[in-house]
Amino acid sequence: MVSKTVVIAIDNSKECLQALDFALQHFPKGYSYHLVHIQPRPFGSTFVTTTAAAGILHDSRSALEKDMVVTGATSRFMEDIFAPRVRMAGVDFFKVVLDAISDSSSHIGAALCEYAEKIEAAALIAMRRNKSHVSRFFIGSVTRYCALHSPTPFVIVASSASRHCI
Numbered sequence: 001m002v003s004k005t006v007v008i009a010i011d012n013s014k015e016c017l018q019a020l021d022f023a024l025q026h027f028p029k030g031y032s033y034h035l036v037h038i039q040p041r042p043f044g045s046t047f048v049t050t051t052a053a054a055g056i057l058h059d060s061r062s063a064l065e066k067d068m069v070v071t072g073a074t075s076r077f078m079e080d081i082f083a084p085r086v087r088m089a090g091v092d093f094f095k096v097v098l099d100a101i102s103d104s105s106s107h108i109g110a111a112l113c114e115y116a117e118k119i120e121a122a123a124l125i126a127m128r129r130n131k132s133h134v135s136r137f138f139i140g141s142v143t144r145y146c147a148l149h150s151p152t153p154f155v156i157v158a159s160s161a162s163r164h165c166i
Contacts, residue, residue: 007034007140007152009115009126014078019127019157020082024089027123032092034119035082036050037074038105038111071097117154125155 006027010016023033076093086093098115100107116124125142146154 002147004031004122005034006031007036007119007121007124009112009124009146010035010037010078010082012037012074013149015159017081018084018159019125020085022142022155022157023123023125024086024091024100029091030124034094034096034115034121035078036098036112036115037078038095038098038100038108039074039109041099041101064069072083072163101130104143106145109142109149112142113146113152115137116150121152124150124152124157125157128156128158 004027006023008016008019008023010019020033020035023031027033074097075095078097083093083095096115098111100111112124112126124146126146128143129141143156147156
């Protein structure tokens, strides 16, 4: 019987397999794995205030349709890349695609933290990306946001390239 859950933050890259491998190695059977991808939805809530703004409604609707296509592609990517490894380990897992209101690090991090807290996860696991210090300063970092704000224990898995960096 599965009684504990682990949330593994993934994006559309194979590098996140390292986070999954870490979870499988350090959180043995008896855990269910929630593979969570955050899908930014900048056009998800259209609010029309003027007739001029109403002209973008059609464009926004097509953007929403594009978001649905992207979500489907993400789900297929999760099934093709991540699901076989979890199935091979013989553990329970769920593929979860959540919305964020934008692609900012803070919105994506907040969505991850809120989900982990909502399901009362034992841990939230994420990859550390190899961003330059300048990129992290201007763009932000999802792992940094989660490390500072997550009420759930947060585990950062270093990418293999960053393990060799000082």
